Amino acid sequence: MGVLYLLFLLASIGCMALLDHRFKLFFFAGAPLRAALVLAAGLAFFLVWDLFGIGLDIFYRGETQFMLGLELAPHLPVEEAFFLAFLCYLTMVLFGLLKVAATHFGRTRSGQAVKR
Template sequence: MPGLYLVGLLIAIAGIAVLDARYRLFFWRAPLRAAVVMVIGLVFFLVWDVVGVHLGVFFIGTNRLLTGVLLAPDVPLEELFFLVLLCWTTMDLFGAVRPVFARLSGRRSGGPESDEGRA
């Protein structure tokens, strides 16, 4: 069924967006900065894909789940949405883990949240 992979990617992106909005992890924390980071990531990975296609590493096999729309030779439309999902998931994960590491490092350094600093 053509387009099924794209539908799956859009559902996954919607899920990441909901988590992001709920916990203010990436776009809902700093929208402009998040957009810049997203664009840089997308450009990097799209260039990576084009170079990989040129070197013969990446190619599209026969797959009836794709829409058939190509952004470049052997770079399907779905690749852009996959890269959005990849970058957004990575940045949401970073946003979720960062406060945990900050709290843990504050405890180790004897900061205000440290058990050692309490009488």
């Protein structure tokens, strides 16, 4: 049962990838290298954020039977990296969805109507 949280995170990432593939929102929008760099930058930012929070005793590792018990650093469980990757991926997929919706409903980024 210690792997349950990680499995749910992986399933969530997989579902996000399916949505991304179906609607071409982030990785499948035509620039996978750029998407990977954006995702890696977001993941790195939030991991550093977590490390600072842990160092300042703001964040700590909660004990639960649903986690593996492996840590990347003290008080930084391995599941945190997958959660942060999911969070960044979700954000970029939602951003892609907003771009698609704006195009569909006839608005550009500047708020101007799209000429059809």
